[in-house]
Amino acid sequence: MFGSREFSKPNLLHGLIGRATGNDLRVLVVPGPELALAGGLDLMDAGLRMASGPRDANVLLLLPPLGDKMLNAASVAFAQMPRPRAIVALGVKNISPLPEADIYGELSQAGLIESVNSLRLHFAQNSFSNSVQSFDAPALQSRIEYTCPMHPEVVSNQPGSCPKCGMDLVPRETGTDTGQPEEKSVQKTQSSSNAAHAHSSHVKTAPAEVDHGEHKKADGESGDATAKYTCPMHPEVVSDEPGSCPKCGMFLEPVKAESDHGSHSHGSHSHESESSVSKLIGLEPGFMSMIEMTEGTPRSSDGLQMEWITVPFGPFFPGLPAGFGLELTLDGDNVAKATTSSFCGFSDSLENGPINAGDYVENLQGQMPLAPLTYRLLACRAIEAAAEKTSENDNLRDATLAQERIASQLRWLTNLGRQLGLKGIERKAAKLQLLIIGADYEQIIKLTPELSQFIKKVKATPFLRRRLDAVGELPPQSNWDGPQSIENNAAGRLVARLDDISQSLALIKKAGAIGEIKLAEIGNAAGHGHASVDTARGKANLHVELKGGQVISAKLDTPSMRHTELVAPLTDQQELGDALVAIASIDISPWEMRV
Amino acid sequence: MTLELVVTLIIAAAMFGTGIYGALSQTNLVMIMMGIELILAAALLNLVAFWRYLHPDAIEAQMFVLIVMTVMAVEMAVGFAVAITRFRSRGSVEMEEAQELKG
Amino acid sequence: MSVQVIFLLAFGLAAVWFGIVVFRTHSMVRSALALLFSQTAVGAMFLVMQAEFLGVLQIMMMATEMSIMAIFMVMFMMDPGGLGEMDMKHQRKLSLWAGIIAFGGASGLALFGDWGPIATQIPDAGEQVRLLGIELLGRSMLIFESAGLTILTAMIAATSIAVQPPHRPKETPDKSKEPYQVHNHGGAA
Amino acid sequence: MSSFVLIASLIFATYGVAVIEEWVSTNRLRLAGPLISTLRLLGQENILPRKSDRLFFEVGPVLLLIAALLSLAVIPLAPGLIVTDLATGALFFNAALAYVLVAMIMAGWGPDGAYGMIGGWRFLGQLIAYAMLVVMPITTVAMRAESLSTIDIVNSQEMLWNIAYQPLGFLLFLFAGMAMAFVPPFDLPVASGELAGGVEAEYTGVRLIIFRLGRMVLILSVSSAIVVFYLGGWLGPFGPDWSWSMIKILGVAALMLSGGRMLPRIREATLLAWSWKLGIPLALANIFLVGVLVLVVPL
Structure with a gap:
């Protein structure tokens, strides 16, 4: 069992705990709660509560679509979740590298409720097991490899002697190369594997050999005078490769192999610093110069050199769009640098050669789970333009688009509510979204008063506008084409989104019905076509080339691709909370980013 | 019996010694300030002990303690201001490296 | 005892x-x-x-x-790690001896001073607070107010020397130096 | 006997606060909720982050609980129902809760995770905002009672509760108290949407139980201080004294917990700006006003 806790003797408490666990489910949704909403799942109604992070979760809920990157990230999160824990997979079967799911279900509210019921039973029975297996996410796995102290290029999986000089190989810990973003950030340093292991090192289940490896490394290397690089401040940190110190982040300095290590705490670097600090007369030998340490370090906006830390946010961060990877370099509580990535982007290259126009439409729709009909419409329009056909029911199509826009804005509001701690808005927006997505024309008209009332309520939320109007000012001449607002800040964009809901409602009312989006009969048409659609996030453009009724090339340009460039200027020198709100205010969908 | 007084005074003396050691041996300005805080704490201890065991009727002694506490706070404020300024200009709050402050 | x-x-x-x-x-x-x-x-x-x-x-x-x-x-x-082997001391011997001598001297005084009998009767806590308040706003008012003023002055002075000189041009961060990576255990969150 | 009543009411009130907390955050009233959560956490693995500062990691939550419990020691439930009636009770309450900050810094620093560390230091910024607004309204309360003892403070309100006598002080203290107990919208150090749990992020199992328990006792302590200082403590028209204390305390706790849920989480810069630019001048004005009132209309 991967999710259970080990026990030595069964006792009465275990039964109680198991039942309590089943009644207090904290769920971490993969890819994210938006997908659950878009798929029509009401998690609250099913008795699940959102976890604020992997440590807080005991259920990992998997929903389609799941890419490799997403599954890798999910396996890291699963490794961090404290036992007892369980995996629920709705509508997905293959979830490797995660272990087998404890419960499989179908992707529907009924399926969810059924899964939750069996989950309660599962926890009641299996919270404690006497055959517990440890789960190590492959993305986090570190292994011990052996290298020659003199020839770092010699790496072997087994202990032995160096083919070049015959010395005994010394063990060291390494991380495996994966596409894991958290890994990437630390891969360069030797600390990477240590730090990464913190993810999965559970008190009870941590493989003991990891710790051994570390100790052995320290003894072996410093004792044998083998190190090539060492930290000027932490002489016990020795590495074969240049990099930065796992303790203080300073650059490791080269050390001659014959210098005597470990003799005294600062012996290893004394000859290094003496030469450069000796210009200051009267310094004690071996004195650690802070001037040297801070020289050339980046300065904050207030002119102080501070230590910068790089923190990954995402892909399952509660305040950000699910699947959106954000790595912030923080200077204190201020953002100094932001890099973005997507865990679930699309790909518009036609790898398997030309495909049928109809299939292409389905394909694009499938790649955009948060706005399927919008992109279906986009594909249809582009193909029809290429085939020089015109469709008749544009009005009805626009109504469909408007419906999806409303749903998208409501999902955005849910996210904003979660980020700002506005539970009321979070709950209500989620409820309305669930009602909107499945609704037909009559139902939407019926929902109109409730929606307008909700919009009024959001606008009247005390301090909400105040909270938002200090953040998220876009730089001049930025290529923003999301909902246009009068004020250039997050508050303005909130109002614009709320107005967008009202306008979309009016549009649906005017159309009188909601149409299905069907690709017109194009036969064996050929040619180039271009189309654009106003999505909830901005304008999406598609350019397709048809030949013989088949799409031979396509180029998609989505609003989120353009808007991710705004993340850096929006967050620059902002306080962390403000930066996250600013990012939320431009509503990026990681699904609309390229992989 | 003056045991209480002597015990308190010896403890104050030990804190004073530790503070002196810290203030002299540390090279970092903030650590030096910590040494001074210890010295001032020893002074506080003496003041309270003298008030309690020798002159409990002289409430001015307590007032004096308040003044010393103020001095502690002022020392912190000024010390940190100096530290920030030095750190901004030199990138260090190491007193070993503050050669220009040496006579 | x-x-x-x-x-x-x-x-x-x-x-x-x-x-x-x-x-x-x-x-x-x-x-x-x-x-x-x-x-x-x-x-x-x-x-x-x-x-x-x-x-x-x-x-x-x-x-x-x-x-x-x-x-x-x-x-x-x-x-940042907090447990680095930093050694930031100088004049070890001198300061050690200074500390020991200070301790020895002060405790010698404490031991051999003639303190006389100690007081056993002291005002109770409520009475002390009352007396202290009257003292502070009576005879010692000037000293007390000066202390207050001193701390205010120190606050203002400290703030003004600590704020950044406005003329300094904003320096661009040196990107060649990598920041320290605090690894976040809640990483995938 | 009285110590038994005290402990029983402490447990009851803490449980009550936990029920209210869950109620306002999930919109569902489950009387067994806190018990179930505690059982779940009891069975959860106790994860120790690998590079943690073990000492701080372990001590942080315990210190939070101890600080909150100590501050309750000077809160009277009824004339005889108090752990210790210190002559400096009102100040002691503040002194004990100052260690909440230390606990938060320890708990944030301990696990060596970025979210927790930022959360811990954020609370220091928050303290700089609210600290003055805790002390200054207490001063005016003590001015009216002419004593720092909490019993005397309650007795001084026999004619008129302080909420009516000095409403400005009440509002400031409520605001500062909510920031002190970091309930929404002041939950900057443990924000879920901003920091994925912040200081709490790395805690699991028994340690998390202690942390959450400490937090509940802290909320209880702040709300009982509001009751003692401004709402006349045990004073009520009929029935036993302690029941009035209980009702008021749970009522204030419910008010504190639910009121903030309607508001977006405050920005740290706004919090500091409001406290220093608006709050402190108001608190000074309050001291002056109450000073005049005490001299002119000694009720």
């Missing part, structure tokens, strides 16, 4: 021990918090000596003061 002596000894030894820890630990935050607990122990000794108001005040003030010290230590020392 009275109960009072036992408590004084216990808190006193704690105060001294934490005081020593300040200069022995390598972690900056530990160092500042050790000082805090040393000061708290001193505050507890005040309470044992029935100076209730002063004791509570000491305990309250030091919590904030030392926490601020901790953040400054972290700022200036760039020792």
